[in-house]
Amino acid sequence: MSASCLRRLISIALALAAGCYATVDQTDGGVPDAQRVDARTADAAPALVDAPRPPTECDGQPAGARCEVDGECDGSGHCIHILAESELPEDIAVDERYVYWTNGRPPAESQVQRCAIDGCARAPELIANGQIWATRLDLRDRELVWTNWNVDGRGGGEVLSCPTEGPCTPRSLLTGPLAQDLVLGSDTMFLGGMDVLRSCARTGCATASAIARHDGLYSWHVALTGTTLVWVTDQGVFACETTSCSPRRIVEVYRPNGLATDGAFVYWTEWEAGAVRRCAISGCAAPQTLAVGLVGAMPVVTDGRDVYFATLPMGDGEVYTVPADGSAPARVVATGPRVFSAGSLALDARNVYWTDFNSNVVARAAR
Numbered sequence: 595m596s597a598s599c600l601r602r603l604i605s606i607a608l609a610l611a612a613g614c615y616a617t618v619d620q621t622d623g624g625v626p627d628a629q630r631v632d633a634r635t636a637d638a639a640p641a642l643v644d645a646p647r648p649p650t651e652c653d654g655q656p657a658g659a660r661c662e663v664d665g666e667c668d669g670s671g672h673c674i675h676i677l678a679e680s681e682l683p684e685d686i687a688v689d690e691r692y693v694y695w696t697n698g699r700p701p702a703e704s705q706v707q708r709c710a711i712d713g714c715a716r717a718p719e720l721i722a723n724g725q726i727w728a729t730r731l732d733l734r735d736r737e738l739v740w741t742n743w744n745v746d747g748r749g750g751g752e753v754l755s756c757p758t759e760g761p762c763t764p765r766s767l768l769t770g771p772l773a774q775d776l777v778l779g780s781d782t783m784f785l786g787g788m789d790v791l792r793s794c795a796r797t798g799c800a801t802a803s804a805i806a807r808h809d810g811l812y813s814w815h816v817a818l819t820g821t822t823l824v825w826v827t828d829q830g831v832f833a834c835e836t837t838s839c840s841p842r843r844i845v846e847v848y849r850p851n852g853l854a855t856d857g858a859f860v861y862w863t864e865w866e867a868g869a870v871r872r873c874a875i876s877g878c879a880a881p882q883t884l885a886v887g888l889v890g891a892m893p894v895v896t897d898g899r900d901v902y903f904a905t906l907p908m909g910d911g912e913v914y915t916v917p918a919d920g921s922a923p924a925r926v927v928a929t930g931p932r933v934f935s936a937g938s939l940a941l942d943a944r945n946v947y948w949t950d951f952n953s954n955v956v957a958r959a960a961r
Contacts, residue, residue: 657930664713668930676932677709678718678956683949685740686956687733688940689758693947694721695938695956696728696740704728706740706756709956711942718956721756722764733758734778737796741773741785753783753794767798775816775825779836784823786813791825793836805839806832815853817860822875824860826850831860833875845873845881851891856898856918863891863903870894870903870916870924884916885924893939893948900961902927902946904936911936913948913959928959 650671652661657669665673682698692708699705704725707718721738722728731740736759742752751772756762767783775786778796785792785802791813792802806813811827818824824833830846831853850862861872861884868888871881885891890906901918905911911933916924927946935952945958 666932668928668932670926670929672926672928672959674928674930674932675713675958676716676955677713677947677958678707678716679954680705680707680718680949680956681954682951683954683956684729684937684951685731686938686940686947686949687731687738688942688947689733690942692758693940693956693958694731694733694738694758695949696725696731698727698729698951701726701744704742706731706738711945711947711958721762722754725754726752730773730776732776732778732783735780737778739767739776739778739783739796741776743772745769751787753785765798767796768794768802770802774812774814777816777818777823779818782836784816784818784836786816786825788812791816791823791839806834806841814851817853817855819855819857819875822855822857824853824855824875826853826862831862831873833860842877844875844877847871847881852894852903854894854896854901856896858898859918861894861896861901861918863888863894865890865892870901872901872918872920882920884918884920885914893936895939895941895946897941902939902941902961904933904939904948906935906937908935908952910934913939913946915946915961927961928957932957 652667652673653671655667659667661667661673665675668674680697684696684698686695694708697705704727706722706728709718726745727743729741729743739755745752749772753768754764771787773785773787777784781796782793790804791806793805794802808827813825816825821836823836828849831844832841834841851865852863854861859872863870870885871883873881888905892906894903900915902915904913910930912926913928914924915927936948937951938949940947947958949956
């Protein structure tokens with residue numbers, strides 16, 4: 595996943611304006627190292643390619659030409675299906691029937707929406723309306739949980755939930771500090787944010803408990819595999835056990851962005867380096883580079899077999915896939931004006947899904 599990219603870029607800009615990065619404690623707030631490596635020493639990655647694939651009806655067709663039942667060609671031989679047009683769509687999640695997302699419409703008009711994975715005639719179902727700024731969301735056990743940003747006008751946050759079956763009356767689970775990211779465990783949710791990583795019961799809590807501290811740093815992205823919690827700050831990738839969180843640094847990386855894990859490895863993107871890398875969740879002497887030479891690499895997801903990631907060049911971007919073990923070069927899955935700023939990705943067995951906060955679409959393409 596990801597923070598939403600738009601919020602992160604806004605937050606970074608505000609932090610720089612306030613001089614926050616000049617006062618960051620470079621000692622990581624006392625977090626011990628598992629491995630300290632410089633990502634610049636990582637091994638080289640295969641070149642980016644649009645690998646050979648079976649012919650499609652989009653071959654030789656311009657962007658916007660019709661394909662399949664309700665798709666449109668991206669101008670590079672791929673068929674994209676626009677599920678919905680949604681103002682400033684942000685985070686995305688998928689189950690066996692629906693695609694869910696938040697959008698960042700003007701304050702108090704933000705929404706949570708969904709569409710059937712096979713399409714909804716570009717008329718998505720409204721799950722929750724009147725949100726201040728619905729941002730991150732996660733889905734587990736037929737429950738959809740999302741965060742609201744700036745609910746008090748001073749940067750505070752709220753976490754809400756609804757069942758995925760039946761009518762939705764959003765239920766507030768927590769109010770307090772802004773959550774930069776959210777991931778659901780079986781009975782606990784974990785929240786990334788400024789200075790600390792927090793936890794709260796899935797049923798709700800009056801105050802979230804601090805489980806890890808990173809003074810002066812955001813925990814931008816959070817992921818969970820079994821009982822192992824993984825997160826990134828501007829100084830690396832970290833992990834701990836949810837049963838008793840004693841943070842360890844998996845790898846030292848300068849400002850990693852998107853984060854994903856398959857239980858054996860962690861995967862992340864690096865905006866400045868234009869790279870996608872991975873490291874064993876136990877730590878590594880040097881991360882393995884899966885792709886490099888990217889412009890604005892941000893969101894990343896994996897199913898353990900393949901890794902999908904997207905670029906945000908603020909122009910026609912791309913969604914790519916690469917084998918999780920790096921055994922082949924990355925190849926393009928979708929490109930063009932519908933992938934202008936893909937802020938979040940999701941996977942199922944057939945498709946990759948994304949939100950685009952500049953072209954204002956929620957879309958999918960075959961894997």
